[in-house]
Amino acid sequence: MKNIIISNTDKFKKIKYNITRGGAEKLHVLTDFDRTLTTAFVNGERRPTIISVLREGGYLSSYYTEKAHALFDKYHTIEVDPNIPQEEKKRAMKQWWKIHFRLLIDCGLTKKDLKSVVASGKVQLREGTLEFIDTLHKNSIPLVIMSSDGLGVDVLSLYLEKEGRLYDNVFIISNEFEWDNAGNATGIKEPIIHCMNKDETILKNFPAFEIIKNRNNVVLLGDSLGDIDMIVGFKYENLLTIGFLNENTDELVEHYKKHFDVVITGDADMGYVNTLLSEIIQ
16 A cells, blocks of 8 residues: 555564564553544544644634634644754643643633534544454453543543443543533643653553553554654563654655654555554454
């Protein structure tokens, strides 16, 4: 397939063989959510994250929409620029997330808003994602979703629940709001997870670690170069990395090939991933 790039064929074959030999009981999957399990575009419209649905859907005030757009325009350029040093990006992303969370709270974010975003249908899973999640559940393989999404654990749980896929083998590591009894957001719990600090969000600090600590073969999926760092702090034996390069392929493909064992271009479906997973566990 033209949209599947194997960065180093010999390395890929060796890792795949080792993971296959270990079997399902030695495997866990670590993945990002937005633009990884979901599509980057819906009907030709760029749909980068669940938070963008809230931002553009008029769920909060026009003041929120204006300010959130301004923050995106300022900071997203920094996020996607491969020439900006990682530490500089981290500082910028932390600043963006803190300002934006404060904006959400000040503009009256509620749990009802999260339910409305999920019900909108504007975020779409990649074709084959439900099959992917079902296969992992059927084979008792933990699926750890580590997401920097601006609406966090609550909205991701609601989304998977809507799809009937909030299985007991699914673990979500993401930002988490504090709520009052009326369902109003009042604060954000530490640590704040953004797209550039997943290397600081060490897995062993979360309950999922007890489930996966002896599953030392890992398949990692992400769409950002920073997603590779989700594995930092975990002592794996074999790691197979898959990167979704959804846009700007000519500009970014060489960067992605340096970081991911497999690069999938063109906002493609999960067909290749599902085939690979089936080959590994069978």
